[in-house]
Amino acid sequence: MSDVIQEEVLSPCIGVCSIDEASGYCHGCYRTIEEIKAWWNMSPAEQQALVDTLDVRQTQTVSFD
Numbered sequence: 001m002s003d004v005i006q007e008e009v010l011s012p013c014i015g016v017c018s019i020d021e022a023s024g025y026c027h028g029c030y031r032t033i034e035e036i037k038a039w040w041n042m043s044p045a046e047q048q049a050l051v052d053t054l055d056v057r058q059t060q061t062v063s064f065d
Contacts, residue, residue: 007044008044009044009047009048009051011029011039012029012030012031012050012051012054013028013029013036014028014029015028016028016029019033020061023061025057025061029054030054030057030058030061031050031054035050
């Protein structure tokens with residue numbers, strides 16, 4: 001039995017749920033439909049790895065032009 005306690009990773013969802021057709025990312029959380037659907041089946045480590053990529057994804061996607 002493992003003594004490692006995995007903390008819950010909070011969902012990145014902010015309730016702005018619409019998918020950008022060009023990028024395939026949600027306008028609110030920057031996840032794909034597949035990532036959104038898979039969230040609850042991911043391990044905490046997988047969830048954290050995804051969350052770690054979202055800031056970069058947002059920076060690469062957002063344009064203020």
